[in-house]
Amino acid sequence: MADEAAPQQPQQPVPPKMQVLGQFIRDMSFENVLAQKGVQGEVQPDINVEVSLDAKKRSTEHQYEVTTKFTVSSKNKASGDQLFLLELEYGGIFHIENVPEDQMHPFLLIECPRMLFPFVRRIVSDITSDGGFPPLNLDTVDFLALYRREIQRRATAEKEGQPVS
Template identity: 70%
Template sequence: MAETENGAGADQAAQPAQAAQPKMNVLAQFVRDMSFENILAQKGVQGEVQPDVQVQVNLDAKKRSTENQYEVVLKLKIDSKSKSAGEQLFLLEMDYAGVFNIENVPDEQLHPYLLIECPRMLFPFVRRIVSDVTRDGGFPPLNLEQIDFLGLYRQELQRRAAAQAQQSAPPAQA
C-alpha cells in the first residue's frame, strides 16, 4: 500500500471532502392558536354516540429574520360527528408552531425538508395535546394516527402541477 508524505494511506488521501451533514435544532415550539368547541355538551345530547372523526392537516413554513431560522406551523382541524345522526359532537382547531435552526441543507431540498422533517418533529407533541384536550373536554382521548408528511407533500405537489397545467391549457374550442 502506498503512503503519502504524512504517513496516511493513499485511500484516505483520495477521498473527497465530505459535505457537511444537515443539522436541525428545535429552538421553540408552542400553540399559536387553539379552539375546542364541545357541541355535544351545548346541545345536551344524551346516550351512547358513535363518532365519525375527520382530520384535516395543513402546513405552513416561512423564513425568519434570523439566519438559518424557520417557522413551521402544523394546522389541524378535527371535526367529530355522530355516525347515526350526523350531528356535530366537537370541533378542535389548532395551529402548533415550531421554530427551527436548519443548517447544511441545499436550497433545492429546503422546501421538502421544512414540510416533511420539521412536522415529523412536532407531531408527537400535537398528538399529546389533542389527546389531552379531547379527554378534558369530556370525550375519550383522541389518539391521532401517524401522519404521512411525505405523502401529504407529494399530494400537494401533484395538486399544484394539475392546477398549473389547467391554467396553462388553451381554452377549448366550441
C-alpha cells in the same frame, strides 16, 4: 512535493443540522357541541382529521418557522350531528444548516412537522379528554405523502390554468 503524492480524499458530505429552538400553540379552539346542544339516542363518533402545513424563513440566518394546522371534527354517524370541533395551530422555530436550497422546501414541510407531531398528538389527546370525551390518540401522519399530494395538486392546478393557493 509530498502534497502531490498524497491522493485527494473525497470530501464527505456534511449532514444536515436541525435544532428545535422553540415550540408553541399559535391558536387553538375546542367546541364541545354535544354538551351545548345534547344528542338524542346512541352516539357513534365519526372522526375526521385535516392537516395543513406552512413554513417561512425568519429574519435570523438559518432560522425557519413551521406551522402545522390540525382540524379535528367528530360527528355522530347515525344523525350527522356535530359532537366536537378542535382546531389547533402548532408552531416550531427551527435552526437548520447544511440543507441544499433545492431540498429546503421538502425538509421544512416533512422533517420539521415530524418533530412537532408527538406534541400535537399529546395536546389533542389532553384537550379531547378535558373536553369530556375519550382521549383521541391521532394516527401517525405521513408528512411525505401529504407533501407529495400537495405538489401534485399544485402541478394539476397549474396545468389547468387555475390559481395555486
